[in-house]
Amino acid sequence: MSKTWTLMKIMAKMQLSLAGKSTSEKVGYVLLTLVMLPFGALILSLLNNLISTLYDVLSPTGNENIILGLVFVSVTFLFIFLSISTVLSSFYFAEDVESFISLPFQPYQILMGKSTVPFLSLYGTNAMLLLPVLLFYGLHSEAGAAYYGLAFMIWLLTPVIPFVITAIIVMFIMRFANISKNKDRTKIVVGLLGFAFAIGINVIIRLDSGGNAGEDMAALFMQQNGLLELITKFFPVAYFSSIALTTASTGTAALYFLLVAGLSAGAIVLFMTIGQATYFKGVLGLSGGKRSTFNDKTLDENVKETPLLWSLVLKEVRTIMRTPTFFTQIVVQSLFFPIFLVIILFMESSGSLDQISAMLGSWDGKIVLLALFGLTIVGLGINPASFSSVSRDGKSWFNYLYLPIPARTVIGSKLLIAFALNLVSLLILALVAVFLIGIPVWPLVNWLFLSIIAAWVTSVGGLLIDLYQPKLNWTDEREVFKGRFAGLVVFAIEAVIFGGAIGILWNMSSVEGVWITSLILFTLLIVLTAGCHFGLKKLVDQKYDKIL
Amino acid sequence: MIQLNNVTKNFAGKQAVKGLNLTIPDGKIFGFLGPNGAGKSTTIKMMTGILPIDEGSITLNGMDISKQPMDVKRVIGYVPDRSDIFLRLKGIEYLNFMADVFNIPSDVREEKITYLTKSFGIYDALGDHIQTYSHGMKQKIVVSGVLLHDPDIWILDEPLTGLDPKSSFTLKEMMREHANKGKIVFFSTHVLEVVEQLCDEVAIINNGQVQFQGAMSEMRQQFKEDDNLERLFLELTQNE
Numbered sequence: 001m002s003k004t005w006t007l008m009k010i011m012a013k014m015q016l017s018l019a020g021k022s023t024s025e026k027v028g029y030v031l032l033t034l035v036m037l038p039f040g041a042l043i044l045s046l047l048n049n050l051i052s053t054l055y056d057v058l059s060p061t062g063n064e065n066i067i068l069g070l071v072f073v074s075v076t077f078l079f080i081f082l083s084i085s086t087v088l089s090s091f092y093f094a095e096d097v098e099s100f101i102s103l104p105f106q107p108y109q110i111l112m113g114k115s116t117v118p119f120l121s122l123y124g125t126n127a128m129l130l131l132p133v134l135l136f137y138g139l140h141s142e143a144g145a146a147y148y149g150l151a152f153m154i155w156l157l158t159p160v161i162p163f164v165i166t167a168i169i170v171m172f173i174m175r176f177a178n179i180s181k182n183k184d185r186t187k188i189v190v191g192l193l194g195f196a197f198a199i200g201i202n203v204i205i206r207l208d209s210g211g212n213a214g215e216d217m218a219a220l221f222m223q224q225n226g227l228l229e230l231i232t233k234f235f236p237v238a239y240f241s242s243i244a245l246t247t248a249s250t251g252t253a254a255l256y257f258l259l260v261a262g263l264s265a266g267a268i269v270l271f272m273t274i275g276q277a278t279y280f281k282g283v284l285g286l287s288g289g290k291r292s293t294f295n296d297k298t299l300d301e302n303v304k305e306t307p308l309l310w311s312l313v314l315k316e317v318r319t320i321m322r323t324p325t326f327f328t329q330i331v332v333q334s335l336f337f338p339i340f341l342v343i344i345l346f347m348e349s350s351g352s353l354d355q356i357s358a359m360l361g362s363w364d365g366k367i368v369l370l371a372l373f374g375l376t377i378v379g380l381g382i383n384p385a386s387f388s389s390v391s392r393d394g395k396s397w398f399n400y401l402y403l404p405i406p407a408r409t410v411i412g413s414k415l416l417i418a419f420a421l422n423l424v425s426l427l428i429l430a431l432v433a434v435f436l437i438g439i440p441v442w443p444l445v446n447w448l449f450l451s452i453i454a455a456w457v458t459s460v461g462g463l464l465i466d467l468y469q470p471k472l473n474w475t476d477e478r479e480v481f482k483g484r485f486a487g488l489v490v491f492a493i494e495a496v497i498f499g500g501a502i503g504i505l506w507n508m509s510s511v512e513g514v515w516i517t518s519l520i521l522f523t524l525l526i527v528l529t530a531g532c533h534f535g536l537k538k539l540v541d542q543k544y545d546k547i548l
Numbered sequence: 549m550i551q552l553n554n555v556t557k558n559f560a561g562k563q564a565v566k567g568l569n570l571t572i573p574d575g576k577i578f579g580f581l582g583p584n585g586a587g588k589s590t591t592i593k594m595m596t597g598i599l600p601i602d603e604g605s606i607t608l609n610g611m612d613i614s615k616q617p618m619d620v621k622r623v624i625g626y627v628p629d630r631s632d633i634f635l636r637l638k639g640i641e642y643l644n645f646m647a648d649v650f651n652i653p654s655d656v657r658e659e660k661i662t663y664l665t666k667s668f669g670i671y672d673a674l675g676d677h678i679q680t681y682s683h684g685m686k687q688k689i690v691v692s693g694v695l696l697h698d699p700d701i702w703i704l705d706e707p708l709t710g711l712d713p714k715s716s717f718t719l720k721e722m723m724r725e726h727a728n729k730g731k732i733v734f735f736s737t738h739v740l741e742v743v744e745q746l747c748d749e750v751a752i753i754n755n756g757q758v759q760f761q762g763a764m765s766e767m768r769q770q771f772k773e774d775d776n777l778e779r780l781f782l783e784l785t786q787n788e
Contacts, residue, residue: 294640294675296662302640302674303647303658311648315637322636322677396633402596403649404621546600 003105007113014096015117015479032485035492040128048136055140064141065246069228071133072158072238078129079122079162084193085328086118086478087163087170093324094476097283111275115167121482122159130155134245147248150257154241157264161237164267168274174282188327237263308405312413319392320385320417325477326392330384334421337379338428345436357438365514368443369450370502372433373521376451377458377498379425386418386462387486390470390547394480397472398548407544411467411536415459422455446518453525454498460532462490467539470547497528549574550595550701550732554604557590557756564590566756567604572734572749577727579747580736583785587756588736589629592705595734596626608701622650625699629706629736631686639665639674639681639689643696650697657696664692667722668715683710691719702726704735708742720746740778754785 051067058064091097091114100110134151141147173193232239237260244256306314320326360368389411390397400410430448433439439447465486474480481487501524505511511520550572557565565587572578582588593599595606597617606613613620634642640661647657665671668688673681678689687710695702702723708716723733723746737743743750744764751761760767767780 292675294672298675299640299658299662303644303654303661305652305654305657306644306648308648308651311645315634315641315645318641319636395630398593398598398628399633401598402621402624402626402628403646404618405649406618545597548598 004109004112007100007105007109008116011113012116012120014475029485032489044132047132051133051136052140055137063228065242066228067133067137068242068245069232069238071130072241073232073235075126075130075158076162076235076238078125079159080166082122082125083118083163083166084170086121086482087115087167088174088328089325089476089478090114090118091167091170091279092174092283094478096475101280101283106276107279108272108276111167111272111279115163119159119163122163126155126159130158137245141246143248146253147245150248150253151245154244154257154260157260158241160264161267164271167271171275171278171282175278188321188324192328192332309409309413309416312405312410313416316413316417323477325481326388329478329481330388330421333382333384334425335428338425338432342428342432342436345432360437360439364512365440365443366512366517367506368439369447369514369517370506372439372443372447373450373454374498374502376426376429376447376454377494377502379429380422380451380455380458381491381494382487383418383422383458383462383490384481384487385421386415386459387466387484387490388480389414389418389463390466391472391474391480391484391486392477394472394474394477397470401545401548407540411463411540411544415463418459418462419456422459423452426451426455442514446514450518450521450525453522453529457525457528457532458490458494460529460536461493462486464532464536464539465489467536467543467547472547497524549607549609550734551607552591552595552604553606555591555594555601555606556603557587557594557599558602564756565594568753568756568758570751570758570761572732574732575727575730576748577723577733577746578735579743579750580734580753581738581740581743581750581781582736582753586753586785588753589705590756591753592626592703592736596624596703597621622697623700625694625697625702627687627691627694627702627704627707629709631683631690631710633678633690635679636677638677639670642678642689643674643693646693646696652697660696660698661692664695665689667718668692684712684715687711688715695722700731702731702733702735704733706737707735708737708739740781752781752784759784 054067055064058066091111094114097114100113134155137143138147138151228239228242232242240256240260240263244253244260247253247256320330363371393400400407426448429451430444433444433447469486471480471484501521505517505520511517550570552568552570555565555568556563568587568591580588580591590599594601595608595613597613597620601614608620609623611620611623634645637645643661643665644657647661652660661674662671665674665688668691670681670685670688670692673685678686681689687707691704691707704723707719711719720742723735727733727748747764749761749763750767752759
């Protein structure tokens with residue numbers, strides 16, 4: 001056991017260490033935390049209001065525990081979704097895997113070590129979501145000490161089962177995926193499963209809730225715990241946790257809590273047992289690859305002159321598509337929002353789509369434009385391709401420095417990649433807007449034009465922040481995305497600038513119509529573009545050669 | 549010609565290179581020796597534009613690396629000390645990329661790629677990802693990429709590490725041929741036998757300063773004639 005503990009400590013230290021971070025970066029983290037505090041307070045007060053309202057509505061029929069049920073189901077779903085990529089990366093894709101395999105450790109010991117950081121990172125989300133809800137629920141239900149004690153223990157246990165189940169499923173898939181010949185492609189396909197999973201669950205829940213919902217609901221309302229059972233149908237542990245907490249000081253609570261604790265412990269034992277048997281089978285030979293045949297004909301086909309900028313773009317695209325972590329974090333994440341939106345809209349009955357169209361039709365063109373533009377900013381805001389532009393190269397960054405490639409060509413190629421990904425998201429959104437919702441033509445054209453400029457600005461902004469504080473000293477590609485505030489900073493800045501502009505325009509009665517609104521947004525975007533480009537040029541001049 | 553004038557490089561709390569002066573004439577294979585951490589790689593990185601120079605200047609073929617970086621980078625071919633680069637590209641994609649960087653016309657690049665990769669015995673693996681290559685193969689593909697544009701000055705950081713005897717021999721032959729054409733081969737190494745066998749001139753660096761620079765014959769004369777190079781090296785760097 002002491003070996004397992006040592007491994008867990010060393011792996012946590014390697015990934016969470018602040019060593020190598022400059023003082024300014026550390027100060028940045030502190031400042032950012034301070035800036036985020038008011039946002040946190042705002043979210044907490046919204047959450048409190050929501051729970052208070054729900055509690056008042058649901059408590060007369062004895063269905064208030066559905067709040068807990070809903071929250072447990074949501075966090076379970078979220079934990080599973082978050083764990084897919086972290087488990088995959090940590091267990092299989094991280095480059096340090098092989099160096100641990102050669103040491104005399106049991107598979108389960110390595111697994112426990114590899115689980116440490118992905119598992120602990122769930123507690124961040126857990127603390128932000130579940131903890132306040134449990135607290136507010138306790139306050140509204142005027143619960144006693146027993147509730148809070150129990151709530152804390154259940155809070156501690158909640159991430160265990162979703163994490164373990166995800167890990168077991170991933171290990172099982174990788175056990176068989178590893179048989180295939182092309183390892184990298186397999187890794188990417190498995191990564192895509194996470195994407196499919198999120199959408200799949202959504203579809204299942206929607207299909208399940210179809211039918212005579214109205215009548216069923218009424219019946220369920222009359223019956224205590226009826227709604228809870230419906231909501232937690234696929235997540236029994238969420239049901240047990242909710243019941244334990246609503247009956248906090250009784251024997252029932254103890255029984256249900258023991259059930260939750262027992263299931264969690266059982267899950268860990270199961271995880272270690274299955275891991276011991278399958279982990280190495282999935283991980284061994286992962287770095288190998290097939291040998292292809294190469295001859296003069298293939299040489300002829302492959303050798304062609306390409307302009308340098310395009311050559312750099314190609315190199316970048318290949319690297320992103322072939323590096324599983326980059327692929328899932330950049331391509332999948334950028335396209336997640338628009339594709340998710342398409343699926344949700346498709347799943348909706350045609351009635352509600354008509355309703356949306358009708359509603360939009362009745363709105364002023366200005367409001368339609370602003371709403372669409374706001375939605376685009378949310379969709380484009382988190383563009384991992386832009387804020388990982390420089391960091392992706394890691395220790396290989398020096399290659400750009402000894403080769404005769406002008407800085408602006410390198411930066412230009414990175415910008416094009418980030419912009420292209422934004423453009424794809426934008427096109428999907430545009431198709432949704434045209435074919436599914438039927439947005440009026442002029443707001444649509446104006447929106448598309450403005451969004452293309454916004455896509456460019458957000459790409460430049462992300463790149464600017466990454467160039468200012470790149471993370472090159474990584475050993476595992478995940479570090480480019482995890483534990484960095486770059487993405488958050490970009491998103492926060494965008495939220496303030498664009499959110500502010502949209503809010504002001506929305507409420508300004510003197511600004512009317514699509515064209516004037518577009519003109520104002522266009523001016524704002526042009527100013528921002530000019531500012532960002534100026535900043536980028538200055539930063540490239542100052543920093544490009546001195547990053548290392 | 550390569551000229552380093554009073555070159556100094558500081559890292560936080562440490563002076564890695566102290567007022568280094570070196571002159572490397574054309575037509576020579578120049579060996580750059582020193583113990584680990586002596587400042588070899590830092591010097592090479594300044595020569596190739598990877599690290600900015602704190603004080604002093606470096607000129608290659610008469611061009612200052614700080615003032616005309618693009619011109620200098622076009623005439624050098626640099627093999628870094630680590631070969632784990634461009635791992636996600638296929639061998640042929642990497643070579644094509646390097647050829648694009650140096651604007652090599654299609655027909656020439658095809659011919660050069662075939663010649664270099666066949667000489668190093670990696671032609672058949674060009675369709676595979678570099679990640680799947682062995683350490684030696686990675687080193688060979690990097691060397692091939694760097695030599696595609698026929699650079700005037702070769703700067704090789706530990707170029708023979710991981711190469712099999714045949715490829716090592718091929719590269720040494722190429723180095724000799726290049727120097728015979730009146731060009732420069734500047735390389736760092738730990739392998740003293742290679743230095744004895746190959747170099748026209750050497751410099752030994754320790755603690756960021758040159759301890760000795762001159763022809764191999766001078767070096768032997770200056771110290772005990774019959775001593776081997778290993779003992780000489782140890783003597784010069786004994787404070788390590």
